[in-house]
Amino acid sequence: MTLTRLLAATVATLTLAACADAPEPAAEATPHGYVAGAEELPEPRPAIAYATRGGDRLHLLDLTGETETHVALRVGAQRIVEDGRFVYVDAGDGRVEIVDAGVWTVDHTDHVHYYRAPARSLGVLTLDAPATTIAGAGAHTAIGTTSGRVTVLDRRALESGAIVERTTLGSATLAVPYADALLVATGGRLVATDADGRRTGKLAVACSAPRGWAVLRGGAVIACENSVVRVKERLTAVTLPASAVPLPTTGWAYRPRSNEAATTDGTGIWSVNASTGTLRHVPGRDRAAVASPADGATVLALDSNGVLTSVDLNRGTVLATASVRGESLTLDVNRAYLAEPRARVVHEIDYRDGLRTARTLRVSARPDLAVEVGR
Template identity: 60%
Template sequence: MKRTSVAALCVALALSACGSPPPEEQPHGYVEGAEESPEAQPAIAYAARGSHRLHLLDLATESPSAIELSIGAQQVSEDGRFVYVTDGDRRLEIVDSGVWTVDHTDHVHYYRAPARSLGTLTFDTKIATVTGFGAHTTIGTADGRIRVLDRRRLEAGRLVELARITAGGTGPLALPYADGLLIGMGGERIVATDAHGRESGALTAPCRAPRDAVVLRGGAIFACDNHWVRVKHGNPLSATILASPRPPGSHVRFGYRPRSNEAALAGHTGVWSVNAAKATLRHVPSAGRRITAAASPADGRTVLALDASGALLSYDLGTGKILAQAHVPATSLTVDVNRAYLSSPRERVIREIDYRDGLRTARTLRTAEQPDLMVEVGR
């Protein structure tokens, strides 16, 4: 009897196990709450200056949507997924655009989810820099302080502060890189720290008055007052100084194609083009034109520039010759792997430009408000 009941119990347990489905394994690239897509889901995020509404224009379907803001937009920036909107003073609102790309170097994943505002932060002094990449987002303010946010928590819809760092200077710049930060300390040098601002000793490099910084495939690039610095991932980190007798502009941003090694920056006398993998720097004179923005198609041969009249130009990097130009009244420029986008606020349009085909206008996209402020996300 005892053996029979044990056998019966074993059979019952076996039947019970058979009746319970095995736990499902999540497929590679699974992100909870998001839909994975076979191709990129780029969108233009734009706003009229002072507006309490951020518009999102889907570039695949041309369908519009909008997010209500709690502040009047004066400046916008992006990190591929999140749009950082400031009121030009002490308030920052973070918007999840709902479209993004995850780069695994040998392959990429594309995602879509509902767009939403994640909330607003208020700082003690004016916001000077906002940079997001990988695990962190950093905000530098005019009092020389940096606030570090957990960008992974932003992905889950939460604003979580990790640290407050005193860096010195009037507009400190902190670039998330290699699981930590590269900080322009005191406006004089770049140091490597952890996410809480503790110096690791892994790197110190001179950099007076850093203008802007960007993470490319071949390393991180800082544009400084009288030279450039390429920081390369490794054990330990390494820094290469790139000499530049002509300084870049003081209020400019890098323009670059995602997942590339090249980026461009407008300068006082022309356009700078930097290659992070090769640690090379080239300057293209603008022959009297005042360049307001620049971007790299990352083909090793050309660079795009927007001048003060609103004209878009394509320069040959080797000769400095103008290869093509488009006479459009544009105020901002962004590029992705296929196209460039120009905003024309007075006309209420955004032009899609084929930079591989003589700067041909491929599409003219109508906007609901003046696109005074424009960035591209999901690219």
């Protein structure tokens, strides 16, 4: 063999050996934030989910494109509750229909992901009695009834389109999913359990007549008769005493991914900050509903005549009044939404600019019941 042929053969042999020893190309890793069956968006795509009382449709008003779609319901809507993605349509008779609104936000604290998928009804959950409380967050949804029982659903299964019951808790008036646990009100105390109802032993604090909850950035807050219990991620609790006036039973309203929430009993406003562990009361009559824009200084208040005002948290004085009226109030990180059922409109309010009306959005049916999803 000539030298040229010898070198060629050697190179070929080395090349084949190198190919044989080379590792297989690594499979492409699942991209961060990937969700099967959903489209990830560069910005949120919130929607107003609304229904006519007793109606058999849940309407979804896209706030970006100002387009409207609907999902047919099997129950007549008497109340609707949202958890950011899912809308729980309460028929008032022990039946709750669960609708995937198809828009949602995933909060990783240091960054946020936004998603969109087809909206659809997941089916009807039949309970032993009418529902009283509905709390969905993270891996679970807990639904309490007038019988004193709480049904715990696998919320991850809801994301896949299935209604899966994990367990039923007896002698419980409220359960709030938080930090991979359930905060359960039972026997005048607030305790922590796992998803199957077994006590973790990490939490046991007095809480009589629980009456509203919120999961905020700085912790979960649960209103009791004369106090608010704040629970941090390690399931440590601090009790924030209220005055002699019992706390309202209307529940908390707040801007997503914030630390502040507000509630009212018609004679005043209560404001809680989960980060600082503070509870404030601002006297003032005729407050039908309130919501916190989480600026540490103001609260939005809706009176019995449908007039929306911005109220100074320190002095209780009115700072601004909206030029429109409505019957229900919800808000996100930029805007407040005021539904006016008789006129079949939803008013978009810039609460950072003197309650200026940014848009008036016309809808196809009476928005008697309205919440915001995807925010």
